Amino acid sequence: MIAPRLYVQLDGGRRVYHPGERLSGSYWLESSTQLEPTAVEVSILWHTFGKGDEDLAVHYFDRRALAPHELPSLLEHPQRFASVLPPSPLSYEGVIVKIRWCVRVRVFFRKGKDLMAECAFQLGDVPAARAVLPAERD
Amino acid sequence: MPRLLRVYGKKRGARLTGSRKVGAAALGIFFAAVFLAGGVLLGNILVTWALPEWRLNHTYVQTTGRVLAARVAAHPSDPTRFRPEITVEFQAGGRRRALATYHVHGAYTGNREAVAATVARFRPGQSYPVWYDPRNPQRAAMARGYTWSAWLMLLVPVPILATGGLGLVYIVAGWNKSAERRAALAQRVSRLDPARAGSSTLPFVPGETDLTSSPGTTLAFRLAAQTPAWSLLAFLLACLFWNGIFSVLLTVVVRSHAAGNAEWFLTAFTVPLGLVGLLLVWGFFRHLRDVTRVAPTIVEVSSHPLRPAEEYELYVAQPGPLHLERFRVLLVCEEEATYSQGTNSRTMRRRVYQDELFCREGLEIPAGTLFETRCRLRLPPRAMHSFQASHNQVRWKVLVEGATPRRPFFERGFTVHVHPRANGAQGR
Numbered sequence: 001m002i003a004p005r006l007y008v009q010l011d012g013g014r015r016v017y018h019p020g021e022r023l024s025g026s027y028w029l030e031s032s033t034q035l036e037p038t039a040v041e042v043s044i045l046w047h048t049f050g051k052g053d054e055d056l057a058v059h060y061f062d063r064r065a066l067a068p069h070e071l072p073s074l075l076e077h078p079q080r081f082a083s084v085l086p087p088s089p090l091s092y093e094g095v096i097v098k099i100r101w102c103v104r105v106r107v108f109f110r111k112g113k114d115l116m117a118e119c120a121f122q123l124g125d126v127p128a129a130r131a132v133l134p135a136e137r138d
Numbered sequence: 139m140p141r142l143l144r145v146y147g148k149k150r151g152a153r154l155t156g157s158r159k160v161g162a163a164a165l166g167i168f169f170a171a172v173f174l175a176g177g178v179l180l181g182n183i184l185v186t187w188a189l190p191e192w193r194l195n196h197t198y199v200q201t202t203g204r205v206l207a208a209r210v211a212a213h214p215s216d217p218t219r220f221r222p223e224i225t226v227e228f229q230a231g232g233r234r235r236a237l238a239t240y241h242v243h244g245a246y247t248g249n250r251e252a253v254a255a256t257v258a259r260f261r262p263g264q265s266y267p268v269w270y271d272p273r274n275p276q277r278a279a280m281a282r283g284y285t286w287s288a289w290l291m292l293l294v295p296v297p298i299l300a301t302g303g304l305g306l307v308y309i310v311a312g313w314n315k316s317a318e319r320r321a322a323l324a325q326r327v328s329r330l331d332p333a334r335a336g337s338s339t340l341p342f343v344p345g346e347t348d349l350t351s352s353p354g355t356t357l358a359f360r361l362a363a364q365t366p367a368w369s370l371l372a373f374l375l376a377c378l379f380w381n382g383i384f385s386v387l388l389t390v391v392v393r394s395h396a397a398g399n400a401e402w403f404l405t406a407f408t409v410p411l412g413l414v415g416l417l418l419v420w421g422f423f424r425h426l427r428d429v430t431r432v433a434p435t436i437v438e439v440s441s442h443p444l445r446p447a448e449e450y451e452l453y454v455a456q457p458g459p460l461h462l463e464r465f466r467v468l469l470v471c472e473e474e475a476t477y478s479q480g481t482n483s484r485t486m487r488r489r490v491y492q493d494e495l496f497c498r499e500g501l502e503i504p505a506g507t508l509f510e511t512r513c514r515l516r517l518p519p520r521a522m523h524s525f526q527a528s529h530n531q532v533r534w535k536v537l538v539e540g541a542t543p544r545r546p547f548f549e550r551g552f553t554v555h556v557h558p559r560a561n562g563a564q565g566r
Contacts, residue, residue, distance in 0.1 A: 019558060041316055041318060041319060043318035043322070045318055045321070048527060048529070048530045050475060050530070051475040051477055051486050052474075052475030052476050052477050052486075052529040052530040053476065053477050053478055053528075053529040054529070055527035055528050055529050055530050056317060056318075056321050057321060057325060057341070057342065057527070058318050058321045058322045058325060059341075061318060061319065061322040063319060086341055087339070087340055087341075087558055088340045088341055088342055088343045088523060088525075088557075088558055089341065089342045089343070089523070089525050089527075090522065090523065090558060092522050092525070092532070094473045094488075094490060094522070094532065095473055095488045095490055096473050096475045096486055096488045097473040097474070097475055097525070097530045097531070097532060099525070099530075104318060106316050106318070114316070124558070125520060126520055126521070126522045127520050129471075129473070129490035129491070129522065130490065131488050131489065131490060132489050132490060132491065132492045
């Protein structure tokens with residue numbers, strides 16, 4: 001039995017966007033077994049990683065509860081998503097603060113764990129930062 | 139070299155059970171228990187205090203009774219608390235009844251004089267109005283009206299109910315939901331409070347209203363200094379708290395010595411406390427001197443908020459008297475990350491950009507004069523904008539620092555907000 005796989009793809013294979021630009025793409029589920037998805041969530045979000053605790057904010061969020069007749073379309077045909085990107089926060093590769101944008105798709109099943117796939121992209125073109133002084137801690 | 143035995147250490151990050159669901163369920167049970175406790179307390183106050191008083195004033199039947207005796211009754215287990223007890227005879231429910239009462243609560247008080255004055259109002263053998271419960275005439279009172287304490291007590295369970303209720307709502311709202319869905323819900327709620335997420339047009343970029351509200355005298359805006367007033371206040375409070383405890387102990391110790399019954403153990407315990415108290419006082423005055431020894435610095439900027447690749451004029455003024463080995467004005471960008479370590483919250487800062495805007499070696503500012511300088515401030519074309527989230531920040535500031543002989547250098551920060559470029563592109 002092959003485990004189900006979830007794919008997310010941005011149109012044109014783009015990875016760098018600017019604020020105010022339209023981001024669009026598609027997602028689809030590939031499985032050889034009989035699955036019972038109950039809902040699908042598509043989010044365009046940013047989250048921080050690095051030294052600090054994670055901050056996460058959702059720019060676009062769409063949740064669709066699936067009726068049984070919707071299952072074949074989700075399984076066979078790519079589903080579309082699109083949104084105009086906000087002016088901030090821009091992607092940032094800092095020393096202890098890093099901001100990462102991504103499209104995250106999550107499929108929930110009647111039984112078992114949910115399935116998640118991500119596609120990261122860059123908003124803006126802020127260069128990576130470098131430390132100029134040693135760390136200071138409270 | 140072998141690693142030393144670590145007696146005490148804390149884990150990085152929050153502690154979690156293996157299952158988020160189990161953790162949430164345990165938290166849900168806790169909040170439900172708190173809510174239930176609040177409900178039980180509220181019910182108890184209602185049944186014991188508020189409802190009897192309300193019924194006394196609305197449903198009790200008035201009649202006339204003859205006072206047989208009136209006395210100040212002491213509490214059976216606490217002889218310092220009293221209540222009036224008026225033995226009254228009255229007709230109710232088709233028969234004569236006699237009972238000792240005054241108010242439906244039957245509460246005791248420590249004020250014996252007030253109770254005696256109440257008792258003195260009732261003379262045995264004379265008739266007075268009596269109010270009795272038509273459902274149970276054995277419950278009667280000689281006085282009506284409301285006591286504010288009975289209704290004020292209804293407020294006691296409110297914080298308990300609110301804590302339990304809000305906790306339950308939080309658990310239910312987040313139950314079986316993804317992190318993204320929880321974040322979307324939280325953002326929807328936070329939009330009700332516009333002050334929380336910075337300016338609405340630039341999400342998570344700090345608002346500029348606090349900085350642009352202060353006009354400058356030389357340039358457009360005067361920047362507010364990051365004031366050390368809070369640290370000074372915290373120091374002062376710690377000083378007062380510690381030395382307050384110490385002074386109480388000192389009084390006891392001095393009295394014991396004066397009475398010839400010296401408390402030597404307490405004396406030995408009080409001495410180190412006094413030394414710590416003195417250290418705190420010394421520390422506070424040293425901090426106060428550091429804060430006040432250099433007159434306030436004035437920094438003004440030609441425009442605000444700042445944007446990458448644009449140039450601004452900066453005006454810096456420093457009043458004397460001051461003898462400085464070096465006086466510098468810097469533009470800096472700092473990252474700040476707050477993280478949990480066990481039950482503690484720690485903050486780490488890292489400077490990621492520094493540009494020297496002005497530097498003067500050997501600066502003498504005589505008393506009553508002002509050293510003034512103007513310099514150009516230019517942000518890098520692809521600079522990161524100011525960013526503020528719950529645990530992570532990117533902060534820009536103008537830093538004024540001066541090195542003084544034989545004293546630690548002074549440093550003053552003036553926050554500036556950097557916004558992304560107006561066309562939305564960062565060096566496009």
